[in-house]
Amino acid sequence: MKEQLAKEVSFSELSSRSDVNLLKMAWNVSGLMRTCRFLLLVILFLPCEVTTSVLTVNNSTKNYILDTRPGSQESLKCAVQNHTREEELLWYREEGTVDLKSGNKINSSTVCVSSISENDNGVTFTCKLQRDQSVSVSVVLNVTFPPILSGDDFQTAEEGNDVKLVCSVKSNPQAQMTWYKNSNILILEKNYQVHQTSESLQLSITKVKKSDNGTYSCVANSSMRMETKDFHLIVKDRTVAMPKEPIIAACTVVFLTLCFGLIARRKRIMKLCMKDEGPQRDTALEEMNTHIWFSRISAIPK
Numbered sequence: 001m002k003e004q005l006a007k008e009v010s011f012s013e014l015s016s017r018s019d020v021n022l023l024k025m026a027w028n029v030s031g032l033m034r035t036c037r038f039l040l041l042v043i044l045f046l047p048c049e050v051t052t053s054v055l056t057v058n059n060s061t062k063n064y065i066l067d068t069r070p071g072s073q074e075s076l077k078c079a080v081q082n083h084t085r086e087e088e089l090l091w092y093r094e095e096g097t098v099d100l101k102s103g104n105k106i107n108s109s110t111v112c113v114s115s116i117s118e119n120d121n122g123v124t125f126t127c128k129l130q131r132d133q134s135v136s137v138s139v140v141l142n143v144t145f146p147p148i149l150s151g152d153d154f155q156t157a158e159e160g161n162d163v164k165l166v167c168s169v170k171s172n173p174q175a176q177m178t179w180y181k182n183s184n185i186l187i188l189e190k191n192y193q194v195h196q197t198s199e200s201l202q203l204s205i206t207k208v209k210k211s212d213n214g215t216y217s218c219v220a221n222s223s224m225r226m227e228t229k230d231f232h233l234i235v236k237d238r239t240v241a242m243p244k245e246p247i248i249a250a251c252t253v254v255f256l257t258l259c260f261g262l263i264a265r266r267k268r269i270m271k272l273c274m275k276d277e278g279p280q281r282d283t284a285l286e287e288m289n290t291h292i293w294f295s296r297i298s299a300i301p302k
Contacts, residue, residue, distance in 0.1 A: 054081040055089075055137045057127050063138040070145050073114045078127035078137065080107045088130035094123060118145050121172050147171040147220035149229035157208050159238040165203040165231045167218030175222035177201040182214045208235050 054061060057078050068074055080087045089109040091098035098111055111125060121143035128136040148170045157163045169175060177196055179186040186203075188194065193204045201218055216231045 053083045053087055053129060053135065055079070055127055055129065055135055056081060057137040057139055061137065063140075065140045065142045067142045067144065068116055070117050070143060072116045073112065074116065074141070075110060075112050076125055076127070076139055077108065077110045080129070083107060090128045090130050090133070092124075092126040092128065098125075113141070116141070116143055118143060118148065118170055118172075121145075142172070144172050144224065145170075146225035147175045147222055147227040149218055149220055149227050151218070151229060151231060153230065154232045154234070156234045156236060158236050159209060160207050163205045163208050163212075163233065165205075165216055165218075165233070167201045167203075167229060167231070169200060169218075169220050171220060171222050173222055173224075174198060175220035175227075178219045178221070179203055180217040180219055183217070186216070205233075208233075210235050 055078060057064075057076055061081075066074060066076075076091075078089055078091070080089070086106050088105050089100075089107070091100060091109060091111050100109060100111075104110060109127065113120070113125070120141050123141050124138050125141075126136050126138040150168045151166050155163060155165065167177070169177065179194060179201065181187075186192070191206045191208075193206075195202045195204070201220075203216060205212055212233060213235045214233060216233060218229045218231065220227045
């Protein structure tokens with residue numbers, strides 16, 4: 001009985017000790033996990049070489065559109081904010097780099113865009129960090145100007161031919177385009193067709209007639225101004241052109257006929273030539289003999 005009680009006591013002691021060990025192990029594991037989490041957070045928040053600098057162009061941190069006009073001059077100043085060291089800057093015009101002086105590169109850089117023209121509309125200027133070019137700010141020029149029209153002033157066509165009047169236009173904002181004829185809005189007839197793009201207004205006339213003569217006006221109307229350009233169309237009488245193919249064919253037939261005729265009668269022609277040469281030879285001999293006879297007579301002494 002005593003031995004049995006001793007065994008039960010020792011078994012209970014062993015079980016209690018194993019539970020304690022398990023608890024200790026679990027505590028150690030959870031402590032290790034907490035330590036790892038803490039170290040991970042510390043690593044994440046440690047200062048490291050990341051891009052914390054911020055760029056501004058004319059005090060704007062975001063890309064923006066700059067409204068301007070032809071003949072104006074614009075200044076674009078790029079600056080580095082929150083920098084911990086000197087930062088070199090790069091400027092781009094579209095895909096090409098802008099040449100900068102040595103004193104106009106570090107932490108702050110200014111680009112001057114002078115003599116702005118209509119062709120600068122939509123051009124993009126971009127400032128970038130040299131060491132991390134993903135940090136950048138872009139400025140797009142929005143050059144506003146009234147319509148500019150161009151095209152051939154005079155066109156001449158024969159009746160029955162096709163004609164195309166092309167009125168080229170440049171405008172910002174985009175202009176509304178209309179065709180006029182002799183100061184009245186053009187009435188589109190069956191042989192008229194109008195095609196408009198952002199860069200031109202075209203009028204196609206198929207098989208022009210005398211009634212299509214006149215002055216066609218291309219009118220462009222924008223919020224800035226209205227512009228007009230005149231196109232003068234002159235329709236002439238249709239000239240009757242001699243057909244070339246029958247003439248060429250007839251000349252060829254005549255030439256071949258002459259050639260075949262000469263070849264067929266070549267023997268007869270040669271005989272005639274020989275007959276003509278015979279009398280000429282006899283006459284020459286007679287003249288020579290007469291000359292010799294007179295020379296002998298003159299040589300006899302008197």
